[in-house]
Amino acid sequence: xxxxxxEAGGTKIVCAVGDSTGEIKAKQSISTRGPDETLAxxxxxxxxxxxxxxxxxxxxxxxxxKNSDTYGMxxxxxxxAWKHFDLLGRLQQHFQIxxxxxxxxxxxxxxxxxxxxxxxxxxxxxxxxGTGIGAGLVQEGRTxxxxxxxxxxxxxxxxxxxxxxxxxxxxxxxxxxGMASGPAIEKRHGREGHLLGDDSNVWxxxxxxxxxxxxxYTLILSPERIILGGGVMKQDVLFPLIRQKVSKLMNxxxxxxxxxxxxxxxxxxxEQGVKGAIALAVGV
Amino acid sequence: xxxxxxEAGGTKIVCAVGDSTGEIKAKQSISTRGPDETLAxxxxxxxxxxxxxxxxxxxxxxxxxKNSDTYGMxxxxxxxAWKHFDLLGRLQQHFQIxxxxxxxxxxxxxxxxxxxxxxxxxxxxxxxxGTGIGAGLVQEGRTxxxxxxxxxxxxxxxxxxxxxxxxxxxxxxxxxxGMASGPAIEKRHGREGHLLGDDSNVWxxxxxxxxxxxxxYTLILSPERIILGGGVMKQDVLFPLIRQKVSKLMNxxxxxxxxxxxxxxxxxxxEQGVKGAIALAVGV
Numbered sequence: 001x002x003x004x005x006x007e008a009g010g011t012k013i014v015c016a017v018g019d020s021t022g023e024i025k026a027k028q029s030i031s032t033r034g035p036d037e038t039l040a041x042x043x044x045x046x047x048x049x050x051x052x053x054x055x056x057x058x059x060x061x062x063x064x065x066k067n068s069d070t071y072g073m074x075x076x077x078x079x080x081a082w083k084h085f086d087l088l089g090r091l092q093q094h095f096q097i098x099x100x101x102x103x104x105x106x107x108x109x110x111x112x113x114x115x116x117x118x119x120x121x122x123x124x125x126x127x128x129x130g131t132g133i134g135a136g137l138v139q140e141g142r143t144x145x146x147x148x149x150x151x152x153x154x155x156x157x158x159x160x161x162x163x164x165x166x167x168x169x170x171x172x173x174x175x176x177x178g179m180a181s182g183p184a185i186e187k188r189h190g191r192e193g194h195l196l197g198d199d200s201n202v203w204x205x206x207x208x209x210x211x212x213x214x215x216x217y218t219l220i221l222s223p224e225r226i227i228l229g230g231g232v233m234k235q236d237v238l239f240p241l242i243r244q245k246v247s248k249l250m251n252x253x254x255x256x257x258x259x260x261x262x263x264x265x266x267x268x269x270x271e272q273g274v275k276g277a278i279a280l281a282v283g284v
Numbered sequence: 285x286x287x288x289x290x291e292a293g294g295t296k297i298v299c300a301v302g303d304s305t306g307e308i309k310a311k312q313s314i315s316t317r318g319p320d321e322t323l324a325x326x327x328x329x330x331x332x333x334x335x336x337x338x339x340x341x342x343x344x345x346x347x348x349x350k351n352s353d354t355y356g357m358x359x360x361x362x363x364x365a366w367k368h369f370d371l372l373g374r375l376q377q378h379f380q381i382x383x384x385x386x387x388x389x390x391x392x393x394x395x396x397x398x399x400x401x402x403x404x405x406x407x408x409x410x411x412x413x414g415t416g417i418g419a420g421l422v423q424e425g426r427t428x429x430x431x432x433x434x435x436x437x438x439x440x441x442x443x444x445x446x447x448x449x450x451x452x453x454x455x456x457x458x459x460x461x462g463m464a465s466g467p468a469i470e471k472r473h474g475r476e477g478h479l480l481g482d483d484s485n486v487w488x489x490x491x492x493x494x495x496x497x498x499x500x501y502t503l504i505l506s507p508e509r510i511i512l513g514g515g516v517m518k519q520d521v522l523f524p525l526i527r528q529k530v531s532k533l534m535n536x537x538x539x540x541x542x543x544x545x546x547x548x549x550x551x552x553x554x555e556q557g558v559k560g561a562i563a564l565a566v567g568v
Contacts, residue, residue, distance in 0.1 A: 151503045220504050
């Protein structure tokens with residue numbers, strides 16, 4: 001049984017074909033252009049395969065309220081050509097098979113839950129720290145959604161006492177994304193994070209914001225594991241710092257188990273998006 | 285069909301009998317003493333009724349992991365006589381009917397969702413602001429749980445610029461509960477909140493903390509409505525202040541609809557606990 005999985009990102013779209021075990025049989029990366037040209041390339045790739053179902057992990061904002069008239073459509077986005085594009089509807093119309101759609105971070109979380117760092121737990125939160133900050137939750141095999149999809153990267157966090165940076169979020173200034181995303185690090189310190197080496201002040205501040213966010217996520221969502229991915233998390237120095245700060249902030253208030261098992265790196269790297277999209281189409 | 289509902293609090297336990305419409309047919313309040321004496325009084329009250337099922341909203345911490353050996357047991361609590369008491373097991377053993385258990389705040393949320401201020405939405409978050417701060421979420425008729433139950437009252441929030449109070453939470457100092465619970469207001473200002481009148485500085489600071497928390501809850505859980513109850517929320521001045529601050533902090537980043545419909549007062553007052561416990565036993 002062949003299952004399609006699409007990772008739809010703002011700069012590239014990865015199309016893949018796999019099966020329910022998570023094995024990828026074919027894969028192709030496409031540059032994200034206008035919706036019609038991009039859709040034509042997606043159709044061309046899949047024309048060689050007979051799919052049973054298709055899963056999509058999409059950039060947002062996207063309407064995921066199944067009761068809504070605009071379910072599966074791209075909402076208000078700076079990529080104006082995609083605004084109000086009926087991504088789900090157009091894919092269903094073309095493929096005439098069941099198509100499932102969710103956010104990119106939820107799908108990434110599902111991939112890790114099914115095949116990666118979350119495969120031996122009942123619930124996990126995947127946080128990506130890169131150009132932006134986002135997070136997705138999977139519980140008992142299902143991705144979590146509210147009225148609209150969560151935007152966990154924009155929560156309020158207490159300012160680090162030695163940090164006078166005002167933040168770069170155009171909506172909230174000093175929210176988590178405004179203070180701790182890759183561009184925030186670059187703006188605060190004048191250089192990209194990977195050029196800043198192990199400067200302890202840089203990562204002390206970064207770990208402070210991420211640890212406060214992780215504590216809030218844990219107290220609100222109570223996941224069994226937290227997986228931290230994205231470009232910023234390639235700095236190995238961050239993991240021990242974050243674990244130490246979360247442990248101190250939590251102060252044994254809720255059970256998290258061994259911090260090395262509670263806060264982990266992802267395992268799937270490049271194939272996380274398509275593996276998650278395929279897992280979404282496989283179902284629980 | 286008669287359904288039992290027990291609101292098990294730290295100072296009193298309310299036993300009730302009702303039906304699936306939410307109507308309460310009989311009710312009795314018992315002082316919370318040792319677990320055996322209290323259980324005897326519960327049994328005595330229900331000896332006059334033939335129940336089909338029983339729901340319990342309990343003080344915590346309580347083990348709500350169905351896969352755990354200690355499911356339904358009271359965990360580490362300052363009320364030492366209740367520590368490790370098998371509340372669910374003992375009730376099941378006595379009544380020999382299905383017994384359902386959840387946290388007091390989850391059950392309160394379920395009551396408002398079914399019969400109160402949340403009855404026309406698909407998801408709601410109930411926040412109680414009193415001696416402590418806690419919150420429960422209901423989505424599509426089900427209460428939300430993670431690995432253990434959430435402890436949403438203890439999240440980190442940014443300090444108000446005019447507030448130098450250090451907070452009173454024994455675990456986290458200046459977490460939400462440490463800064464905005466009833467005892468925190470009393471400690472900061474030297475008098476209980478209801479004696480402080482409409483002093484704008486008091487409620488400006490209080491609204492700041494609650495608004496930041498509501499923004500985080502909204503970005504993480506994306507509920508359709510937020511219901512604010514508990515003793516502190518009896519100060520009418522708080523609702524407009526909180527709505528105004530949430531609106532400003534959110535800055536139209538996610539859709540919340542009309543703020544007067546998004547943030548509301550509870551409707552059920554005294555019967556919230558037992559109505560929620562009965563709703564829990566009725567099921568989705």
